[in-house]
Amino acid sequence: MTRKPPAHAKKRGRTGRARPAGRRARREQDAAAPALEVSAVEPPPGPGGPDVATRIREFETRLDRMIDERVRERESQHELVDEAPRRSSFSPPRALVPPAPPSEGLLGSARELLSTDFYLRKWGRLGLRSRSEEVDEFGYDPVYEQKVLPLFELLYTRYFRVEVHGAERVPDEGRCILVANHSGTLPFDGMMLRLALRHEHPRHRELRWLAEDAIFHFPFLGSFANRLGAVRACPENAERLLSHEALVGVFPEGMKGIGKLYRDRYRLQRFGRGGFVKVCLRTRTPVVPVAILGGEETHPMLARVEYLTRAVGIPYLPVTPTFPWLGPLGLVPAPTKWKIFFGEPIDLRGYGAEAAEDEILVGRLNEQVRSAIQAMLEHAVRQRQSVWFG
Amino acid sequence: MPPSSHPIQLAPRGGSPLGGPRARVVAVTGAAGFLGSNLIGSLEEDDRVARIVALDTAAVPTAGAKTRAYEVDLTQPTAETLLAEILAAERVDALAHVAFLPAPTHAAAWAHELESVGTMHVAVAARQAQVRKLVLWSQTWLYGAMPTNPNFLTEEHPLRASPREPFFADKIEAEEQARRLASRAPGTVVTVLRTAPILGPTVHNVVTRYLARRLVPTMMGFDPLVQFLHEVDAIAALHLALLRDAPGTFNVVGDGVLPLSTVIKLAGRAALPIPHPLAESLTALGWAAQLVEAPPPFLKYLRFLCVADGRRAREELGFAAAYTSREALLDFVNAQHLRDVKLLTETAA
Structure with a gap:
């Protein structure tokens, strides 16, 4: 308390005693009085405190x-x-x-x-x-995160053995948007990116990432992601986070990125409609392109079954070498070696806020960020010796 | 108590910090309801208000020396002329319309007459009597709980609550009537206050009934963030809107959000998770049998977000909630705990 x-x-x-309704209002009035004055929300402590x-x-x-x-x-x-x-x-x-x-x-x-x-x-x-009584305005619950963190730490250090390159390129303070490729049928990349910045960034910045709104249609997934710090992806939420000078991770490929087939791995999909560029222009936020290597092999998707799945309320049924054949066990990700590369920040502050209305400019900037990430990915894939050992 | 011999007088010009040049005459519809009666109690003690006109079918428990009560039934076709006459005769300059039901009812046709048609009567009468200001009580629930909602809904967001549920549809229509009044009579100040679900030690509504259950049904796997407004803050906001000219729509909410699961635990209740495909038909049955407090469209609010941003009310109306969502909940829980063990008994307002 x-x-x-x-x-x-x-x-x-x-609350302590029952009283006639007439006197109730009087009582409430003295509690209501401070609310009327904008400044004095709390009554000042009296002399006999x-x-x-x-x-x-x-x-x-x-x-x-x-x-x-x-x-x-x-x-x-x-x-x-x-x-x-x-x-x-x-x-x-x-x-x-x-x-x-x-x-x-x-x-x-x-x-x-x-x-x-x-x-x-x-x-x-x-x-x-295992839960804190108070959460932040987007539902992040630090106590809950502490509880499940050992699992993600294990994934980060032992299972995926995440290697981070260029974390210092992320600004030490102030608003910033990280744009990354999306991967994996079960997207671990948001949480891994969060841990990467917490461990490797000189200032150990906390990342909030935007999750596809599709997961908020499903039971369990949405509230789970929410407690861990994910926020539903929409411009209003992004702008609110950025107005608090937060570090925001976005995956503009969205559901198309999660649903990539194995043969399309590391080939970036359409970057939405450039929503993140518009947000950046409106809020004068720098963009850091991020390439995540290894994530796209954790669940090698061989096929997407879309027949009849809409009736059950899911967009498609993923088919991997292990899923759905092994049941829930098939959802265990493959132990690939992960590498996260941070690129040079792209400064959009030169454009005015009204540039967000200019579709041609938004499209061009969107493509510029996309090709920067694509180039980083291709370079990283070429350098890589093995999917399992990097 | 205010002095009983309080004369109806004009306040010194420019004396009021809230901008009114003279003491006002304020009318309140739904005056016997929770918000109406408490608002009157609060206005009774305000020197800037010269006279209060209480409009309802029942007696107003908080009526004091300044209050004049009239029996008006908004569901009657004669309500419009009657209201216009009263408003003109009393020279009302601000009208608070809070005659709305706090919980869904099975008497949907009557509720429609009261809320939707009743607001039309009120708006037309206000225009006829040239009332300078209309303050309408509305709720943030009208935005609708959707998985595609942003975490904080602003006033510009469309009202997407289920139109097949009369509880929402009638209130959306009522807002529409108020907006029509604002466009027809440009001189009229129309303020719409959309309050978050109201909680507190004395209020009774669909949320308090829901949380009064020992076993509180929830949707399995869903844990939306919710927000509340303390009853004192709700009354204070209405009071403020009556005295300060701020045309437009405002979300009136408590600070902070809580996951629904935390709400239930803080209330000392046990959650009963129900798979959502099942819940719809179960609730429909329960509602038909009058076993549950709300029909199926309310289930969405147990699954998805419907949280509003109160920044505009803070900046333009100058309203700051004294209680956070959590404090409002705890205040309700304290009183509910006493009600549970029958230490606190009261007649429903």
Whole structure:
């Protein structure tokens, strides 16, 4: 609980007792008053600050005790009612039931263990043990990431053995967009790029990457990616991230990039409609082209079955040497050697914000970034000796 | 209590920091509802408001010395002339229209008369009586929960909530009526406040009913981010919009977002995940049998994002929520916890 005492006092005070509706509004008015003044969101601490705080604490503990007693009273009444015939007019009126003695020792804890509320409370706490109570405005949950991070760290260091070249080309601060080739039926590249920058960049910058909105149609995938720091790809989200001076990774190939067949690997698909260029022009953001080598062999897709898949709600069924033949096991990526190359930043700040409306310029810049990445990829593929050992 | 002998007087010119040259006469429709009655309670204590005209079919519990109550039923065809007469006779210069249902109802035809047609009556009457300002309560839910929504919806975003659900359709039509009034009568200030789902210790609506369940149904594998607005902030925003001239549409939201799963856990409830292809028909059955609090179109809000950006209200209306989404939720949870053990009993407003 990280609430401030003054606000807290008001809340407890308001919720603490039932009152006629007429007086309710009066009470709320004094809470509403600070909201009317834009500057004073919080009431200033009065002179008797610590004194008030202790009184609130006392009040809180008293209230908690009352609730506990009431819960116990209810439980014991349930027992009574179970013995007596239901709806009997002889059930003692509430006020005459002596308040349950404060639970002490074995009997009390046994009674607590028997109450359903106890389990519900425990369940709630268990559920939150691996999650932080507060997430950032895009749903990134640092506690959850810490929990699953060992798996991704293992993939990064041992499995894909990611090698990073030129991470220092990413600016140390300020907004920046990284544009990379997309790969793999299950896209690990966003998370790998994030880890690469966290480990290898001189300032250990945190990357937020934009994920295809298709994954947000599916159960589990969308919320999982969201908690790890992925953000749904759309211009509004990108601009909001950039306005916070964030480092944003985009994969403009999108679904077409994930769905590349094995024979098309490292051949960049259409870069959308140049949405990322428009965002860069509007927000005056530099672009760093990134080539990710190795990702496109993790799930060598031999065929895409599109027959009848729309009816189930998926765009296509990927066919790899292992999937769907081995079931979920077939989704395990191949242990290829990954290399991530960062190119020279492309500065678009020379153009004005109105250049985003110029389709010819947007198309040209889009193609310029695309060919830069394509050249880096081709160079890297030529230099490579082995898919498995680099 | 405000002084009971408060005379209806003109405030000193230019004295008010919020710009009104004289004390105002404010009318509130749906005055007996939660927002209406609390808004009246809040206006009663504001010296810048000379008189409050309460319009509803039921008595207003918060009515004080400044309030004059009139019985107006917006579902009646005579409502328009009656309203126009009252507004003109009382010389109302600002009208808050908050006569909307806080939860979906099975009486869809009646709800349509009240919300959609009722707003038409209100808008036409306001134009007839030359009311200077109309403040309309709307909800961010009207944007619709879509997987293609940006994380923060701005006021320019189209309203894409399911048109087959009257709860949304009627409110979208109501906004349409308000916009029509703004274009027909250019001198009129029309402010539409789209509030996030309202939570707090005393409010009752479809969200509080949903979270009052012991087992809260969720969609398996979906965990959308949600946002709330504290009831005090909702009332404060309406109050502010009545006094400050800010034409246009504003999202009124609490700061911060929470995943739905966290909301349920903070509320001390257990989630009951249901696969979404099943949920649609189950909910349809449950709604028909009056076992669940909302019809199937509401399920989308358990799957996809519908979060609005409150920046415009902050910059142009000068509204800042005092409670974050999380604080609003915790405040509701504290009261709900007392209600669970019957320490807090109250009659529904």
